[in-house]
Amino acid sequence: MTYRMKKWQKLSTITLLMAGVITLNGGEFRSIDKHQIAVADTNVQTPDYEKLRNTWLDVNYGYDKYDENNDAMKKKFEATENEAEKLLKEMKTESDRKYLWDSAKDLDTKSADMTRTYRNIEKIAEAMKHKNTKLNTPDNKNKVKDALEWLHENAYGKEPDKK
Structure with missing residues (x-):
């Protein structure tokens, strides 16, 4: 199956696919055809936002963490x-x-x-x-x-x- 695509569409599609592959391969930084694509490290633990929000409330309003x-x-x-x-x-x-x-x-x-x-x-x-x-x-x-x-x-x- 072939699609008629403009050159910029092909480049965009290839870039997106490669970014997806990089993301799936452990979030490493790799070189692709003389172009550098930086991807965020997906192995980093995401913070518990509810805990951060509650700490923010406690610190700013002094409910539990007031010192x-x-x-x-x-x-x-x-x-x-x-x-x-x-x-x-x-x-x-x-x-x-x-x-x-x-x-x-x-x-x-x-x-x-x-x-x-x-x-x-x-x-x-x-x-x-x-x-x-x-x-x-x-x-x-x-x-x-x-x-x-x-x-x-x-x-x-x-x-x-x-x-």
Whole structure:
């Protein structure tokens, strides 16, 4: 069986086939007709990405791997907690509120304000999840729950004709 192929198609096909052969032959670097084709070493162990992800979460958020003697972790935790404390103080809690923070007033027309509002809540939750935080109180938990409920009823989950 013969196929009519253009020269560039033949070269591409040959290159792909040779790359496949190289890969199947242990991932070695070989010379083919004065051309060098580099192939990644396929014998290298692939890392456990779930383990890496969990370690990243633990280190960045301090859930399990927090080390009080590690200055970088301590500074990050303090900065996160201070920011969350500030956000909790600035959060509007009145029943007739139109927004939750002064920095994100226009929830109906600016998606950036909606995003900022959710990010602020996320920052508070992140700080409250830490084992050494002073923010994990029933009052703060209720504030976060109330803020999420308010957002759903008045911004995100609101019917388009009622905005």
